[in-house]
Amino acid sequence: MTISREDIEKVAVLARIRLDEEQIPALEKDLGNILSLVDELSAADTDNVEPLAHPLDAVQRLRADEVTESNQREAFQAIAPATENGLYLVPRVIE
Amino acid sequence: MHNKSVAELSRELESGKISSVELTREFLDRIKAEDSQYNSFITVTEEQAMADAKAADEKRAAGKAEVWTGVPFAHKDIFCTNGATTTAGSKMLANFVPPYDATVTANFRAAGAVCLGKTNMDEFAMGSSNESSFFGPVTNPWGLSNGEKRVPGGSSGGSAAAIAARLTPAATATDTGGSIRQPAALCGITGLKPTYGRVSRFGMIAFASSLDQGGTMARTAEDNALMLNVMAGFDPKDSTSADRAVPDYTATLNEPLKGLRVGLPKEYFSDQLSPAMEQQVRNAVKEYEKLGATVKEVSLPHAKLAIAAYYVIAPAEASANLSRFDGVRYGYRCDDPRDLSDLYTRTRAEGFGGEVKRRILVGTYALSAGYFDAYYLKAQKVRRLIQQDFINAFKDVDVLMSPVSPSPAFVQGEKTNDPVTMYLEDIFTIAVNLAGVPAMSVPAGFVDGLPVGLQVIGNYFEEARLLNVAHQFQQVTDWHQKLPQ
Numbered sequence: 214m215t216i217s218r219e220d221i222e223k224v225a226v227l228a229r230i231r232l233d234e235e236q237i238p239a240l241e242k243d244l245g246n247i248l249s250l251v252d253e254l255s256a257a258d259t260d261n262v263e264p265l266a267h268p269l270d271a272v273q274r275l276r277a278d279e280v281t282e283s284n285q286r287e288a289f290q291a292i293a294p295a296t297e298n299g300l301y302l303v304p305r306v307i308e
Numbered sequence: 309m310h311n312k313s314v315a316e317l318s319r320e321l322e323s324g325k326i327s328s329v330e331l332t333r334e335f336l337d338r339i340k341a342e343d344s345q346y347n348s349f350i351t352v353t354e355e356q357a358m359a360d361a362k363a364a365d366e367k368r369a370a371g372k373a374e375v376w377t378g379v380p381f382a383h384k385d386i387f388c389t390n391g392a393t394t395t396a397g398s399k400m401l402a403n404f405v406p407p408y409d410a411t412v413t414a415n416f417r418a419a420g421a422v423c424l425g426k427t428n429m430d431e432f433a434m435g436s437s438n439e440s441s442f443f444g445p446v447t448n449p450w451g452l453s454n455g456e457k458r459v460p461g462g463s464s465g466g467s468a469a470a471i472a473a474r475l476t477p478a479a480t481a482t483d484t485g486g487s488i489r490q491p492a493a494l495c496g497i498t499g500l501k502p503t504y505g506r507v508s509r510f511g512m513i514a515f516a517s518s519l520d521q522g523g524t525m526a527r528t529a530e531d532n533a534l535m536l537n538v539m540a541g542f543d544p545k546d547s548t549s550a551d552r553a554v555p556d557y558t559a560t561l562n563e564p565l566k567g568l569r570v571g572l573p574k575e576y577f578s579d580q581l582s583p584a585m586e587q588q589v590r591n592a593v594k595e596y597e598k599l600g601a602t603v604k605e606v607s608l609p610h611a612k613l614a615i616a617a618y619y620v621i622a623p624a625e626a627s628a629n630l631s632r633f634d635g636v637r638y639g640y641r642c643d644d645p646r647d648l649s650d651l652y653t654r655t656r657a658e659g660f661g662g663e664v665k666r667r668i669l670v671g672t673y674a675l676s677a678g679y680f681d682a683y684y685l686k687a688q689k690v691r692r693l694i695q696q697d698f699i700n701a702f703k704d705v706d707v708l709m710s711p712v713s714p715s716p717a718f719v720q721g722e723k724t725n726d727p728v729t730m731y732l733e734d735i736f737t738i739a740v741n742l743a744g745v746p747a748m749s750v751p752a753g754f755v756d757g758l759p760v761g762l763q764v765i766g767n768y769f770e771e772a773r774l775l776n777v778a779h780q781f782q783q784v785t786d787w788h789q790k791l792p793q
Contacts, residue, residue: 221669228627228672229634230665231653240669246728247670253616254686257693264688265695267518267548268504268744269768274547288407294641301636304647 216244309334310474311791314379314531317477321368321378328368328378332361332422335380339424339475345452348460348470350385350443352425353392360422367420375534377420382479384467385426386433387413387522388511396513397429397441397463400633400640400659410511411543412480412522419538424476428466431661432630433487433515436733438465439724440663448495448717449473449792450758458717458758461491461733467525468495472792478526478535482512484519485618486712486737489749492525493712493761496751498778498788499525500532503769504744505550507536508543516625517548519618519741527788529750529778533557536771552769560772561779566600568777571705575611576736576763580714588753588760589711592781596709599780606705608697613690614739615731620674620687621742626664627671633659666727695743698765707777708765710736712749716758736763746771750778751787759787 221240225232232240286299295302309331312320320326336354343349357380364378388394388406390413395401409417416423430440437459438446448460449472460469464481468491471479481488483501492499500523507522514520524535536557543549570593577586593603635641635655642658645651660668674683701708714735723730740747745768752762762781766774782788 216673220673224669224673224676227676228668229631229649229652229656230660230668231657233657240666243666243727244670244673246726247619247666247731248673250728250731251616251619251674251683251687253613254620254690255682257610257613257686257690259686259689259693262689262692264685265692266688268695268742269550271505271548271550276544285407289637292405292407292638294635294638303636304645304651306648 216241216248310338312477313528314477314526314534315528317379318375322373328361328364328422329358331378332357332380332424335424335476342473343475346447346449346469346473347444348428348446348466348473348475349382349425350395350397350428350466351393353423356392357422357424364420364422374420376416376538378422380422380424380476381416382424382427382467382470382476383413384429384464384479384481386429386482386513387480388513389413389423389426392426394426394513395443396433397431397443398660398664399442402442402640404639406511408511411508411545412539413511415538421538427470427479430463430465431664432513432626433463433482433484434626434663434667435462436486436490436730437723438462439720440661442661445720447720450496450717453793457720459494459720461494461713461717463487464525465491468492468497468499471495471497471525471527478524478531480522480539481525482520482522483741484515484622485741486734488523488525489712489737489747489761489763490734492749494717494759496759496787496790497525497527498529498532498748498750499523500536500748500771500774501740501746502536502540502771503550503746505548506746506769506771507539508541508546508549510543510545514629516622517629518625519622529775529782530558530561533561533775555772557772557775560776563776564600565596565777565780568596568601568707569705570596570601570603571606571701571708572603573608573611573701573708573710574605575608576710580735581711582715582755584755585711585715585760588755589762592752592762593709595781595784599784604705606701606708608701608739610690610693610697611739614694614742615735617687617690617694617742618738619670619731620683621691623667623671624674624684625671627668627675630664630668663727691742694739698743698745702767706773710763710765712736712761712763716755716760740765744768746774748774748778750781751790753787
């Protein structure tokens with residue numbers, strides 16, 4: 214199993230991780246090896262097998278629609294990289 | 309005092325032979341004097357520990373002490389601790405001080421235990437050697453006397469090494485593919501990964517949510533039982549928490565094992581296992597026969613597919629979970645972002661280490677358009693086959709026994725060049741996580757002076773039985789009492 218440079222670049226964009234040119238050859242090798250490892254799955258007979266998402270086959274539990282948490286904006290924003298007037302700051306998005 | 313178990317320390321405190329302040333001081337001093345050679349702690353919370361110890365002594369003086377009151381322990385640095393840095397072994401969270409407690413953290417606080425600090429781990433729990441930590445590798449106390457720097461296993465390597473080095477009597481840990489059992493085995497201590505959903509995941513930094521499970525590490529099975537008594541239980545804050553009654557895990561430790569039906573999965577005694585390791589595991593099984601157990605060979609026919617299924621499911625879930633680290637609300641942020649895209653991509657490129665990035669990329673690939681069915685859906689189907697193997701096996705036997713790892717602790721750097729070589733370290737532990745059943749690692753001998761672990765796997769929610777099985781073994785063996793030189 215191989216993974217192409219183009220695939221790696223595309224996946225890096227989807228994952229929002231910047232890659233430098235010199236990292237790509239090692240990733241081609243490592244990701245290729247990992248995908249070869251997982252390729253064993255294709256040989257397994259899984260006809261009529263239901264996918265298992267949760268080991269106990271539990272379904273999502275719903276709670277009553279009630280307010281249970283108090284507002285802790287100050288505490289939460291105290292650990293943010295940049296805030297102003299109760300807002301999170303990011304670089305300008307709309308010119 | 310540092311060689312005593314949690315149960316013994318609890319009795320010493322109760323008898324008044326030592327105060328929690330004195331005991332806590334002793335462990336803090338040991339960490340200060342010795343941890344430079346192991347690097348098992350990322351953060352030592354000395355001030356808070358001493359304050360908690362003082363409060364515990366006052367509680368005891370008022371006649372309100374319980375089992376854990378004033379007993380020191382440590383948290384794997386994956387459990388959020390209100391007011392104390394919680395890093396998950398990553399640069400991304402190097403300065404993250406959570407504004408809340410994980411449920412597990414809150415439970416230990418309520419029990420009156422004294423947290424000494426936060427233990428080192430593979431970054432975001434991704435690793436089997438503790439070499440992917442941003443805070444440097446952990447060195448296994450075993451082998452050090454020969455001048456060898458060996459890995460403690462991972463990802464809970466800091467917790468395991470700290471217990472082996474007697475820097476703490478117990479520590480919390482987590483297990484997604486073997487991260488409690490493998491380091492417990494490599495460091496010669498006892499560890500338990502409970503049934504998926506038994507211990508709350510709230511405030512436990514997520515890696516792969518359908519596999520992650522918090523658990524226990526200590527020297528003895530009895531101490532693991534004392535820990536699980538504090539940790540287990542339903543938590544409405546965790547949507548996958550199991551709503552089932554919690555037994556007193558110490559109540560059944562002394563049940564006799566006569567008639568216990570032990571299964572040996574033949575796939576776990578394969579040629580990947582070194583003959584010397586196999587001998588130790590078989591010797592341990594013989595001890596169980598002496599205790600009245602009957603032993604038969606069983607089969608987990610799909611176990612060989614576990615690594616492949618795991619390395620689709622775990623990275624896929626990790627890629628989704630770790631998308632939250634974007635440099636906006638908390639954690640690391642790159643300098644001078646040019647625009648929003650630059651903020652995201654550079655923050656993540658600089659904040660995550662190599663193994664974490666590899667897994668995010670693999671997971672993103674497996675979930676991307678055109679590949680979802682072939683990888684993720686296929687892996688989930690194989691996961692059901694693996695689960696069915698365990699369900700079938702437990703129709704005939706009470707517990708399964710196997711090795712934990714294919715070889716004992718290896719030398720640092722030996723397996724870091726090829727991720728796949730490292731992944732195979734978990735060949736005997738991963739299927740358990742996919743099925744969601746509980747399993748333990750119990751010290752069961754030595755190969756070349758290095759500890760060997762026996763894996764004991766139980767049916768769903770049979771932690772009490774596992775602890776009983778491990779405790780009885782520890783009444784007739786002393787592997788768990790051996791000290792690294």
